[in-house]
Amino acid sequence: MESIPVDQPVRAAAELLGRARRVVVFTGAGMSAESGVPTFRDALTGLWQRYDAQALATPEAFRADPALVWGWYEWRRHAVRLARPNPGHRAVAAIQARVPGTVLITQNVDDLHERAGSPDPLHLHGSLFAPRCSACAHPAPMQDEPADGRRVSPPECARCAAPVRPGVVWFGEALPGAALEAAVEAASSCDLLVTVGTSGLVYPAAEIPQVAARLGAAVIQVNPEQTPLDPIAEVNLRGPAATVLPALVDAAWGDPAG
Numbered sequence: 001m002e003s004i005p006v007d008q009p010v011r012a013a014a015e016l017l018g019r020a021r022r023v024v025v026f027t028g029a030g031m032s033a034e035s036g037v038p039t040f041r042d043a044l045t046g047l048w049q050r051y052d053a054q055a056l057a058t059p060e061a062f063r064a065d066p067a068l069v070w071g072w073y074e075w076r077r078h079a080v081r082l083a084r085p086n087p088g089h090r091a092v093a094a095i096q097a098r099v100p101g102t103v104l105i106t107q108n109v110d111d112l113h114e115r116a117g118s119p120d121p122l123h124l125h126g127s128l129f130a131p132r133c134s135a136c137a138h139p140a141p142m143q144d145e146p147a148d149g150r151r152v153s154p155p156e157c158a159r160c161a162a163p164v165r166p167g168v169v170w171f172g173e174a175l176p177g178a179a180l181e182a183a184v185e186a187a188s189s190c191d192l193l194v195t196v197g198t199s200g201l202v203y204p205a206a207e208i209p210q211v212a213a214r215l216g217a218a219v220i221q222v223n224p225e226q227t228p229l230d231p232i233a234e235v236n237l238r239g240p241a242a243t244v245l246p247a248l249v250d251a252a253w254g255d256p257a258g
């Protein structure tokens with residue numbers, strides 16, 4: 001799609017948002033980029049610079065080198081603890097406050113939506129804050145704040161002594177059934193879906209906006225780059241989430257914070 005000035009599409013999107021009754025907001029790594037949380041496609045630094053994030057986020061990588069993978073996730077958890085929600089996260093919470101029943105679906109494993117005031121997002125890819133046993137799935141307590149950039153042997157499960165693993169969904173693993181089911185249900189029954197900061201490449205999550213569009217919902221996309229979701233979006237807002245989302249809320253209701 002050709003590039004168009006942002007204010008005219010923002011007005012068109014605000015009109016859709018202002019009259020929507022059942023809204024879904026669907027977010028990806030770009031949502032947290034301006035909070036300083038690196039996306040999976042950013043180059044890694046320090047100890048991990050010779051690794052590819054997508055190669056570390058697999059069950060095979062954890063089995064082959066648990067201390068490397070656990071250390072990497074502890075470092076990511078540390079980075080998220082230091083990060084703050086950005087105005088885009090707050091604008092999403094404002095949409096939820098304005099349109100009761102709005103369902104927030106996120107692929108992010110951080111907790112920035114919650115900290116911005118969004119109650120109970122559906123975490124399709126799990127959470128950095130829910131470690132569990134790699135064998136028996138017993139929940140494990142979080143340990144002390146990790147030091148930056150080092151290998152850390154995972155703790156042992158208190159019940160069966162197998163290594164504890166991060167509570168995230170790795171490549172090749174199934175998504176949490178209840179969250180996926182609730183997400184598909186919300187996407188199937190909404191009249192507007194706002195997709196923010198996702199490349200739309202990772203399935204099955206990328207199905208969510210497709211399901212909404214197929215069943216007749218309008219789709220608004222917020223992303224500075226083109227994505228495979230461009231063709232299904234009625235309005236493409238080509239800009240960063242922390243700027244575009246407050247502008248959208250402002251245009252819909254006359255107040256960037258809702």
Ligand code: APR
Binds near residue numbers: 027034196223224240
């Ligand atoms: N505002 C909005 N979008 C942005 C911003 C920003 N400030 N910065 C980057 N983006 C966009 C990029 O253009 C890209 O399309 O965010 C998208 C990030 O894409 P990915 O890194 O692929 O993130 P995501 O779509 O969430 O990936 C899905 O794959 O890596 C795995 O499990 C991981 O949940 C993740 C999943």
